[in-house]
Amino acid sequence: MLTLDESKIRKGKPVGLPYVGSKKKISKKIVQLIIQNFGKDKTVYDIFGGGGAITAECIINGLDVRYNDLDKTVVSMLETVLKTDIEFLKTLIVSRDDFFEILSKEEKTAEDNLKLLVNSFGNGKKTYLYNKEVSDIKYKSSHRIISNHDVFSGYRQTATYNQTLDKHKGQIDTLKQLERLQQLERLEQINKLQQIQGDVTHPFTAFDYKQFSNVTNAIIYLDPPYESTSKYYNENEIDYKDFYNWAVKMSNENIVLISSYTVSNERFKEVYNFNKAKSTFQGGIGNGHTEKLFMVKDN
Numbered sequence: 359m360l361t362l363d364e365s366k367i368r369k370g371k372p373v374g375l376p377y378v379g380s381k382k383k384i385s386k387k388i389v390q391l392i393i394q395n396f397g398k399d400k401t402v403y404d405i406f407g408g409g410g411a412i413t414a415e416c417i418i419n420g421l422d423v424r425y426n427d428l429d430k431t432v433v434s435m436l437e438t439v440l441k442t443d444i445e446f447l448k449t450l451i452v453s454r455d456d457f458f459e460i461l462s463k464e465e466k467t468a469e470d471n472l473k474l475l476v477n478s479f480g481n482g483k484k485t486y487l488y489n490k491e492v493s494d495i496k497y498k499s500s501h502r503i504i505s506n507h508d509v510f511s512g513y514r515q516t517a518t519y520n521q522t523l524d525k526h527k528g529q530i531d532t533l534k535q536l537e538r539l540q541q542l543e544r545l546e547q548i549n550k551l552q553q554i555q556g557d558v559t560h561p562f563t564a565f566d567y568k569q570f571s572n573v574t575n576a577i578i579y580l581d582p583p584y585e586s587t588s589k590y591y592n593e594n595e596i597d598y599k600d601f602y603n604w605a606v607k608m609s610n611e612n613i614v615l616i617s618s619y620t621v622s623n624e625r626f627k628e629v630y631n632f633n634k635a636k637s638t639f640q641g642g643i644g645n646g647h648t649e650k651l652f653m654v655k656d657n
Contacts, residue, residue: 360395360630360651362387368418373547375436376481377409381581381617384632384649385411388617389419391630391651392577396613405567406581410436414548430564434468435475437562439548447546448504450476454493457486510546568604574611581617602626609654619647626652 367386374382381388389412392402398421404413407427413436416423427433439447452460452473460470461484474483488496499522504510506518513519563569570578585598602623605614616626630651 359628360391362391362630363394364390366390366394371547372411373414373418374411375409375432375439375548376475377432380409380411381649382409382411385415387632388412388579388651389415389421392416392579392615393419393421396577400613401576403570403573403576403578404581405570405578406583407436408432408581410548412579412581424563426563426565426567426570428564428566431466431468431471433562433564435472436548438468438472444508444546447510451497451500451504452477453497454486454488454490567601571604571608573608577613577615578605578608579615579617580605584618585620585622598622606654609656614654616652617649618652619649621652625654625656627655629653 364387367390372382372385374380374385398419401422401424402412402416403424403426404410404416405426407413407425409432410425413423413425425433425436450469450473457474457477460466460473463470466474471483475481477487479485479487486493499519502522503513503516503518507513507516567580567582582596582601602621602625605616606625608614615629628650632649632651
C-alpha cells in the first residue's frame with residue numbers, strides 16, 4: 359500500500375478545467391502520493407489527462423509532466439487557458455442566445471468550446487447553465503460584476519454584487535449563486551500557472567495511449583474511462599484486455615498507477631483508497647463507488 363502524509367498536501371483549491379470525469383477533487387492527494395512514495399526525479403505522464411487536474415498539480419509541485427488526451431478539443435481548451443490572461447477569461451461568459459448560436463456551429467474553435475463548457479449545465483457543453491426565466495438576469499449580473507472587478511471567487515464581496523442585490527431585491531435567491539463566475543475561478547487558477555512556469559514548455563499531445571509504449575524510467579498515471587460504466591474513449595471503444603496487458607508491460611520499466619474504483623484484471627492490486635472521494639457521472643450524479651489507485655502486483 360502507498361502511504362500519504364496529508365499534512366504535506368498544499369493548501370488552496372485544486373486546479374483544472376470544469377471537465378466531466380475530472381480528478382480535481384483528489385488531484386492534490388494523487389500528486390502528493392507520487393511525490394512521497396516515488397520522489398520528484400521522474401517525469402510524470404498524464405496520459406488520459408482530461409481537464410488537466412493532475413498535470414496542473416504536478417506543475418505547481420515542480421514535477422516534470424507530460425499531458426495527453428485523445429480528445430483534441432479538451433487539449434486545445436487547456437492550452438488556450440494556460441496561454442491567455444484574465445481579460446480573455448472574462449469574455450467566456452455568454453448569453454443564452456449566444457450559447458445556442460455557438461452550439462449550432464459545425465466547426466468550433468477552442469474559445470467556442472470553452473464558452474460551451476463554462477456556460478453549460480453539468481459542464482456537458484449541451485444545455486445552457488440557467489433556465490430561461492432567470493438566464494438574462496444572471497448573465498447581465500455576472501457580466502457587470504466581472505467588467506468592474508478582476509475577481510471571480512470573491513465576487514460576493516464586490517460593491518457591484520451588492521448593488522445588484524439591491525436592484526433585484528425580489529430575486530436575491532436567484533442571484534446568490536452565480537455559478538458561471540465559479541467556473542471562471544477554476545480557469546483563473548489554471549491561468550495562474552503561467553506565473554509558476556513562465557512560458558508553457560510542457561508538450562500537450564492528443565495521442566492514443568499506445569503511442570507511449572517506448573517510455574521508460576517514468577511515472578505513468580492512467581485515468582481511463584471507468585471500466586464498467588463507460589464503453590468509449592472519445593468514441594473509440596477501449597479493449598480493456600489489451601489496455602491491462604499494455605499497463606503490465608509498461609510497469610516493467612516504469613511506475614504505473616491506474617485511477618479507477620475497480621480493476622477486473624487479477625494482476626493488479628489496490629494500493630490506495632480515497633475513502634471520502636466518490637466517483638461521478640456527467641452532471642455530477644454520484645454512482646456510490648470509491649476512487650482508488652491500482653498497481654501491478656509484482657511492482
